[in-house]
Amino acid sequence: MTESLRVAIVEDSTLLREGLVRLLAEAGFETVAARPDATDLDETITAAQPDVVVLDVRLPPTHRDEGVRAAIRVRATHPQVAVLLLSQYVETTYARELLAAGSRGIGYLLKDRVTDLEQLRRAIEDVAAGGTVLDPQMVEEMLRARADPLARLTPRETQVLRAMAEGRSNAAIARELVVSPGAVEKHVTSIFGKLGLEESAAAHRRVLAVLQFLGA
CATH class of the missing domain: 3.40.50.2300 (Response regulator)
Incomplete structure (x- = not known):
């Protein structure tokens, strides 16, 4: 062969x-x-x-x-x-x-x-x-990532989620990481997707993402 x-x-x-x-x-x-x-x-x-x-x-x-x-x-x-x-x-x-x-x-x-x-x-x-x-x-x-959704995040996404948990806005995160606000928005959207947080009027995805991070 x-x-x-x-x-x-x-x-x-x-x-x-x-x-x-x-x-x-x-x-x-x-x-x-x-x-x-x-x-x-x-x-x-x-x-x-x-x-x-x-x-x-x-x-x-x-x-x-x-x-x-x-x-x-x-x-x-x-x-x-x-x-x-x-x-x-x-x-x-x-x-x-x-x-x-x-x-x-x-x-x-x-x-x-x-x-x-x-x-x-x-x-x-x-x-x-x-x-x-x-x-x-x-x-x-x-x-491992299947068992722990947070393991799916890239190092940069983890940085963004940590800053979100600290109460920073997207604009503040952008200044801290020296990236554009648009780049932060893309990271946040990716975080929501990897954590399985679908857009819903009944739930605030940013809060749910932070709760997953803190719970870990």
């Missing part, structure tokens, strides 16, 4: 990209494309016909979630192509977004696992066969 699998790599780090090419060759896979960003990825897939696309979560130009967005597009436009995301850190929000796009033929591994050739080989074979592969540390974090 490994000899027939064709893999495309999207990784902006030249060192890691070239390292992946060598590792994949050692594992018996054929690298049919190796790109530094997701620009024209659709055309690359059409031309190279990979079975699996391996992407870094953070890609140019902003190095935020370009890899996740690209992976979701690949699954939507090329459902026959599996995707394996690589991340430097445990980012459960991105994993959930990927899973929400479909649970077949997807994977999410920490980059530390890439040095384990056998684990990398199994992950690529599994997603190519339509399976789902999640890094063990990712599963642990997702289970």
Whole structure:
């Protein structure tokens, strides 16, 4: 099976990209494309016909979630192509977004696992066969977040919620964190969503969010 699998790599780090090419060759896979960003990825897939696309979560130009967005597009436009995301850190929000796009033929591994050739080989074979592969540390974090909604918050969102608990307005929080009021509003909206607080005339979401924070 490994000899027939064709893999495309999207990784902006030249060192890691070239390292992946060598590792994949050692594992018996054929690298049919190796790109530094997701620009024209659709055309690359059409031309190279990979079975699996391996992407870094953070890609140019902003190095935020370009890899996740690209992976979701690949699954939507090329459902026959599996995707394996690589991340430097445990980012459960991105994993959930990927899973929400479909649970077949997807994977999410920490980059530390890439040095384990056998684990990398199994992950690529599994997603190519339509399976789902999640890094063990990712599963642990997702289970913990499910048990504790506050664990889903990013460090910045936790800062905002703590300031809310201290009675600060959005404008005051913006001044304290040196961000725009609009950015604070986005964080607050995200906090409400992650804590499962739907808009309701019968409840004040800001108060409910603070109560969850203090109760923890």
